[in-house]
Amino acid sequence: MNLAQVEPLLPYHFPKPKIAISDCLLGTECRYNGGHAQYDFVRYKLAEFVEFKRFCPEAAVIGTPRETVRLVDINGQVRVIGPKSGSDYTEGLQDYTDKKMRFFHKQAIDGAVVKSRSPSCGLDRIKVYRPNGEWFGSKDPVDMGLFTKNLRQQFPLIAIEEEGRLQDAWLRENFMLHIFAAARWREFALSQPSVAQLQAFHRDHKYLLLSKNEALYRQMGPLVAQANAVNFDAVLTEYAALFLAAVATATTRGKMINVVEHMYAYFKDRLGEGEKAFYQQTLAEFKLGIVPLISLMKVLEQWIHHFGSEYLATQVILNPYPAKLALRSSINAYRDFKSK
Numbered sequence: 001m002n003l004a005q006v007e008p009l010l011p012y013h014f015p016k017p018k019i020a021i022s023d024c025l026l027g028t029e030c031r032y033n034g035g036h037a038q039y040d041f042v043r044y045k046l047a048e049f050v051e052f053k054r055f056c057p058e059a060a061v062i063g064t065p066r067e068t069v070r071l072v073d074i075n076g077q078v079r080v081i082g083p084k085s086g087s088d089y090t091e092g093l094q095d096y097t098d099k100k101m102r103f104f105h106k107q108a109i110d111g112a113v114v115k116s117r118s119p120s121c122g123l124d125r126i127k128v129y130r131p132n133g134e135w136f137g138s139k140d141p142v143d144m145g146l147f148t149k150n151l152r153q154q155f156p157l158i159a160i161e162e163e164g165r166l167q168d169a170w171l172r173e174n175f176m177l178h179i180f181a182a183a184r185w186r187e188f189a190l191s192q193p194s195v196a197q198l199q200a201f202h203r204d205h206k207y208l209l210l211s212k213n214e215a216l217y218r219q220m221g222p223l224v225a226q227a228n229a230v231n232f233d234a235v236l237t238e239y240a241a242l243f244l245a246a247v248a249t250a251t252t253r254g255k256m257i258n259v260v261e262h263m264y265a266y267f268k269d270r271l272g273e274g275e276k277a278f279y280q281q282t283l284a285e286f287k288l289g290i291v292p293l294i295s296l297m298k299v300l301e302q303w304i305h306h307f308g309s310e311y312l313a314t315q316v317i318l319n320p321y322p323a324k325l326a327l328r329s330s331i332n333a334y335r336d337f338k339s340k
């Protein structure tokens with residue numbers, strides 16, 4: 001079968017998330033030594049479904065090849081210094097960063113993939129050296145890279161991941177759920193929706209939102225219910241904030257089981273004993289990490305096609321991103337704990 005045919009039977013539309021990305025991850029030879037840090041998943045798989053917005057602060061400001069740089073604490077301020085020449089590149093890098101942030105705001109990016117262990121792009125645990133070049137392990141601070149720190153501050157609710165963390169099936173699943181939901185909202189908000197369309201959008205995201213953040217979902221229902229032509233702009237603004245905060249929350253195996261059980265309840269009374277037993281066995285195997293989420297979802301989809309359910313048929317949770325990404329086929333894509 002042609003892979004292009006592997007899409008849901010129902011007419012789902014997948015938006016194209018706009019993703020800021022460290023250019024070296026796409027194979028561009030912009031690293032300090034003239035090399036790249038290509039990450040095949042983003043270059044060959046994700047590239048088919050998203051629109052990349054590339055950046056490389058160091059190549060743009062210092063050039064390639066270049067001396068390595070590091071974060072250094074100088075009088076309480078974190079600076080980006082080339083230890084070999086003693087040059088301070090902070091101002092130039094900040095100017096480049098400011099320009100890119102303005103561009104990203106105009107583009108309304110939905111997420112970012114950044115290079116780990118970089119004083120410009122790293123998301124986590126980048127060493128901050130003392131002025132004399134020493135770093136004493138846990139006694140000294142760590143920070144985000146300069147560019148990514150600005151990105152996080154200016155886009156607090158978008159999904160940002162390092163390429164290394166995206167190798168973890170659970171973090172990757174959460175990242176994909178997040179960027180496709182954010183992009184879906186972006187497209188929807190730009191389409192000048194009506195009150196009825198907002199109600200439909202909210203209905204179709206019910207189980208996705210429940211799998212993310214039930215408390216926020218419970219706030220969104222009354223908000224949508226009181227929307228009318230007069231207050232619609234204010235409702236949309238408030239709904240956007242709640243929706244984007246909800247989809248930024250990590251999903252867990254427990255939350256997903258709760259959602260699957262809710263959907264199962266639609267069919268329970270129409271199933272034979274054998275079908276119920278098969279469902280319970282599959283659910284138990286998902287709980288134990290023996291089978292992946294896709295096994296349960298396919299059981300539910302089969303019943304939607306067999307018994308029919310307009311309400312469930314359009315639920316985004318069934319197909320939150322293109323099937324070819326195949327993330328739900330991993331038994332490691334769901335965990336029980338909440339840290340992300």
Ligand code: SF4
Pocket residue numbers: 022023024025030031032055056057058059115118120121
């Ligand atoms: S890590 Fe960032 S600054 Fe370094 S080469 Fe890659 S994109 Fe450029």
